[in-house]
Amino acid sequence: MEKGGGAAGEGFRPRILVFSTESISDIGIDLAGSSHMHYPPTAISIPLPCSSGIRPDWILYALGHGFDGVFVAADGTDCPFVPDCTGRTAKLVDQAQNLLRENDIKPERLKMAAVCSVCAESFQKHMKSFFDALKGLGPTRKAG
Amino acid sequence: MSERRIGVYICYCGGNISDYVDCERVQDAIKHEEGVVVAKTTMFACSDAAQQEMIDDIREQKLDAMVVASCSPTLHLFTFRGVAERAGLNPYLYVQVNLREQCSWAHTDVPEKATEKAVHMVKAGIAKARLTEPLQKTRIDTVPRALVVGAGISGLRAALALSDLGISVYVAEKTDKIGGRVAEMGRMYPHDRRGSELIANLVEEAQKRENVQIYTQAELTEKSGSVGDFTVKLNVKGESIPLNVGAIIVTTGFNSYQPADGEYAYGTDGVLTLPEFKQLLDQCEGDLTYRGKPVGNVSYIYCVGSRGSSQKENPNDYCSRYCCNAAMHASSIAHDLSPGLHQFHLFRDIRTYGKYELLYQEARRKGALFIKFDDDEPPRVEKSNGCFRILVKDVLTNGEELDIESDLVVLVTAMEPRPNQPLNDVLKLPLGLDGFFKEIHPKLRPVETVIDGVFIAGTAQAPRNSAESVASALAATSKSAALLKKGYVELEPLIAVVDKQACTWCDKCVESCPYSAIGKIGSGEKEVAEINAAVCKGCGCCVPACPQGALGVRGYTDRQIRAMIDAMEARNG
Known part of the structure; x- marks a missing residue:
């Protein structure tokens, strides 16, 4: 079972794994960096070609291995591969949330939003708000 | 134990990384990672000397994988793949870690935490590198046609140059007129030729060419496909026209800054923007007159709408570059x-760079007076008794207040980006913070964008004069032609692969593939999925569809993703 929020402690800094995409959301995340827009440094990306290629079990794996939240920085309608990328990625996120429930992990630890190649500001906002939300949830690491 | 021999290079980027990330600490933290045999920091990993050092290391240390932790892969992935290739290492054994855009620059406020993140990132890069394998590129044919969006001087010049090279060109112009801003201009510096004539010559030439087709009232409404082979749709006067092109050059131009009402008395008769004044000069025959009255005094106020000066919200921070020269030239005319x-130039700084200095000298020789005002104390413009009074403190005479009478006030106005949301929605090109289209790198890749095969030029990219616009248009032409004349582009081999052992042929992957790239093939006693390498784009949509986990994309395999997560979990957490 997950620990409750109470176990988090004041110094808890949730670690966020971002699944980003090389041709779209990474460009937006890069723009946030080159504009020196600060976001929590515990957020770290693994770039993929497309957000519709994320395996739900990777998300479960990340939450079982040191990460407190997973953020899918989806291609959205800008996807260079598939026009229905938003729907496809959303479906994977649904599957992953079910997988998390089955493993007693709160589905709120997984968040998805489209991050376009110029969405620096929205990425920054997402990171900050997700970080705060995860702080409330506390660490995912199972007790012991 | 890994049998790999990995070289890791951590770049300072001349301080862009090392000012916020303690690169030596990162080096210490990763040097004993499994498989790492070389771990170095470097001032500029992209410098010739550093590249040579990598080549030497690859050869002498017999490296079989390389990690460079530097800037975004959009900038230097190909640089370092090239380094690997020159050293005889397959380029797909190279992994780039985006330490600048996604770490040092994003966390300038917390260097300690940035360093911790950097350690995680480099470890993940090493974990990925450990599982790399040598790969070969696949080739696809390109379409020898280009689309130019915008028929101003840049677009027309690009179209002719492409045509010269034997590439068919479609030009889509949104308005009903060809020629853009320059077509409206009279005498232009430095050769005093009329803008309208320059454009007329280009249009006449274009009309002679069989391989140039200009559409007016045409907008780009759809784009699909990829570099070398795009399918686009133009809406031309309500009719949808499909085209197949290999490259797209965007030359959509600029807007001229419109001052706020009352900004330097703008809106009062006799206060003109620079483009309005140039039109007036163009229409005058004989003495300069305004509304039938002779003009005795003219005052120019510089940097209106540029360099943070504006009464509007969100003023432009940049210098508009063309306007000092254009105002000097107008003054001479x-x-x-x-x-x-009598001409009075009220300026903050004069930027008649390069050979345009001669325009400044000429204006002075012709009697123009130059008065420098302080950024914080701009001139005031008042109207009394039928003429303007301009009150300005002259910085160069210790703040003496001057009271200048003028018949006309010319506001030397900025160039601004031209908003075009529908086009942005189709092309998805990034805009800079100033609102102009953004290149990948101002020096290294000045006309390329993050969308392969889509180039930018002219004032759609930045404020510049027509000569500079044409130079960039020809640069974009060269890049497009280099792409299309070769006849093919080499595609990344980072495509889907099937684990034949695990595959049970349930055909779920076939449904998931947007490109119909998956077929069936016999393998021993069973049937398994097979990927068509020429058709697969490497999106990975099939990967989560497979219930057996038998599909992966090269470079992003299940093992690599899990290894990266593992590498980021342990220690330093």
């Missing part, structure tokens, strides 16, 4: 019309 004219 005004003098030639009315040699007795």
